[in-house]
Every structure is written in structure tokens, then in C-alpha cells.
Amino acid sequence: MRFEGTQDYIADKDLMIAVNAAITLERPLLVKGEPGTGKTELARQIAKALKLDFIEWNVKSTTRAQQGLYEYDAVSRLRDSQLGDSRFNDIRNYIRRGKLWDAFSREEKAVLLIDEIDKADIEFPNDLLQELDRMEFFVYETGETVKAKQRPIVIITSNNEKELPDAFLRRCFFHYIRFPDIETLQAIVDVHFPGIRQDLVRAALTRFFEIRDMPGLKKKPSTSEALDWIRLLVSDDIDPVDLRTDAKNTLPKLHGALVKNEQDIHLFERLAFMARR
Structure with missing residues (x-):
């Protein structure tokens, strides 16, 4: 067994x-x-x-x-x-x-x-x-x-x-x-969403790990939240280009699936403000 x-x-x-x-x-x-x-x-x-x-x-x-x-x-x-x-x-x-x-x-x-x-x-x-x-x-x-x-x-x-x-x-x-690395998380995504656009997955996972690595983040998004977010991205047919960090708004598209408290939202807003300056 x-x-x-x-x-x-x-x-x-x-x-x-x-x-x-x-x-x-x-x-x-x-x-x-x-x-x-x-x-x-x-x-x-x-x-x-x-x-x-x-x-x-x-x-x-x-x-x-x-x-x-x-x-x-x-x-x-x-x-x-x-x-x-x-x-x-x-x-x-x-x-x-x-x-x-x-x-x-x-x-x-x-x-x-x-x-x-x-x-x-x-x-x-x-x-x-x-x-x-x-x-x-x-x-x-x-x-x-x-x-x-x-x-x-x-x-x-x-x-x-x-x-x-x-x-x-x-x-x-x-x-x-341990939290999965990007290759393992890619494999997990492929299991849950067979046939998903790979350019979207790569862009989403790159953005996801950028968010997890942000200093000062109170709650890092989890594997299950990454899957929920990618499911929403697929459902809304989001262009991978739209997932790149924008100086005007560092919050990712459909961020409610990843960012779960106001303290972390304020952190993104402060970073965006500093980037615009």
C-alpha cells in the first residue's frame, strides 16, 4: 500500500x-x-x-x-x-x-x-x-x-x-x-485547467509571485487563491498584457481573489503613489 x-x-x-x-x-x-x-x-x-x-x-x-x-x-x-x-x-x-x-x-x-x-x-x-x-x-x-x-x-x-x-x-x-515554486504551481494549474492558454498562465504566475514577494505584505496569497484568481482571469478572458505591473495602479486585475485585507490594499496604493511621483 x-x-x-x-x-x-x-x-x-x-x-x-x-x-x-x-x-x-x-x-x-x-x-x-x-x-x-x-x-x-x-x-x-x-x-x-x-x-x-x-x-x-x-x-x-x-x-x-x-x-x-x-x-x-x-x-x-x-x-x-x-x-x-x-x-x-x-x-x-x-x-x-x-x-x-x-x-x-x-x-x-x-x-x-x-x-x-x-x-x-x-x-x-x-x-x-x-x-x-x-x-x-x-x-x-x-x-x-x-x-x-x-x-x-x-x-x-x-x-x-x-x-x-x-x-x-x-x-x-x-x-x-513548502509553498510550491513556479514550476510546481504551473503543474498544479495545468491539472485544474487543462488546455489553458500558457501565455496567460505564465503572466499570471509571474505576477502572483511578485505579489507574494512584496515586502510588508500582511497576508501572502495561497495556492488555492492563485487557482481562484486564474479561474477568474480565464472566465473574463483577460489579456496577459493587462497583468503587468502598472505604475498608476499596482493592484492586479480582480485583486479580490488574492488580496484579502485593507492593510495590503493600502500597501499597493502607497506603492502606486510613490511610483507616480
Whole structure:
């Protein structure tokens, strides 16, 4: 079982090595990188390439680790007991399975994505240490132990919003997705827009990397934003000549796809003003 990329996802050699190492070691793969560099999509493409079921757990600031295992709905059970509902007699009727339980119960190996783990509380990764290491957990309400029938391939993504505990990091194989160079980004564009005009792509990517390299830029545009921008350029049939830097207006055409805050817009406006002087 080896991952070698897909037709829809350009994976460099280092990334493929990391994925396959995590599969061999049966360790979670912790993937970091700038937002929009394909961390989440990687998990989907691994599942697609290896023909495995895909299970996604989107982590939010309010997410608790216990929710990934199961939740016991005590309120519903109390209400049913008051109403005389026969469901009350079986506590299993009030256990809601989480994403880890779902992955553990599969007869075949699955890909489990724990997306943006750094959004949750700092204790969230520590609370999953034993479950991800042993691939089992105990259900106190029923007295049963849930053990993975097939150890899932676990992909964990992080945007580096907060540091993860050392004990958690020790249990993971780590890979940082570097921002693609212009040749790799060209290949990604060709995958998403087959048959696109190459003169437009070259002009767009040249302008895109000029923007990313601008000193003082608060938010650099990402890969996904580059794809959105190029899609708009194609839709509006923009002439590649119109993408060149203009002293009167350094903001690129359809800049709303790339520049996402007023501070960076003001930066472009100041540069244009200085250029006119």
C-alpha cells in the first residue's frame, strides 16, 4: 500500500515519502504548511489513490477530544425515562459515535482526517494521545472497549496557530508542505485547467509571485487563491498584457481573489503613489 499521488493532486517526492513512512510506521501523519497549500486535500487524495473510505473530523475552537470518541446524551435518556419510553432501558440508544469510533469500527482500513487540530484547546491533542497510540478507548457507560478492527491511516493538519505538545509530536510522523515554486504551481494549474492558454498562465504566475514577494505584505496569497484568481482571469478572458505591473495602479486585475485585507490594499496604493511621483 503506497501513495504515489493522483492525477488531481501534485505531490512532490518528499511528501510521498512522508505519507508512505507514516503508513509503514502506522503513525499519524502531522502535516503543517501555509493555509491553502493542500493539506486537507492530501487526505482526500490518499483515500482516493488507495481506494479507502474517507472520514473527516473538522476541529473547531469548541471541539473536545471526547466528541471524537463518543458522546452520551444523558438529557434525552432522562426525558425518555419520564415519558416511559422503552428506549430508556438500553443505554446504548443514547451513545452517539464519534469520528474515531467510526474509523475504528470499519472492517476495512480507512483514512481519518483530523483537520486543523491547532484550532482546539491546547489540551485537545494530549487528550487523544492514548487513543491514537493504542487505537482503542473505553466506553464507561457500557463498560466496553472499542478497538480498531483495522488501524486507520490518520492525517492530522495544523496551520501553526498554536504549538502542539511534545508528547503528541513524538507519536506523529511530521511533514511541512513548502509553498510550491513556479514550476510546481504551473503543474498544479495545468491539472485544474487543462488546455489553458500558457501565455496567460505564465503572466499570471509571474505576477502572483511578485505579489507574494512584496515586502510588508500582511497576508501572502495561497495556492488555492492563485487557482481562484486564474479561474477568474480565464472566465473574463483577460489579456496577459493587462497583468503587468502598472505604475498608476499596482493592484492586479480582480485583486479580490488574492488580496484579502485593507492593510495590503493600502500597501499597493502607497506603492502606486510613490511610483507616480
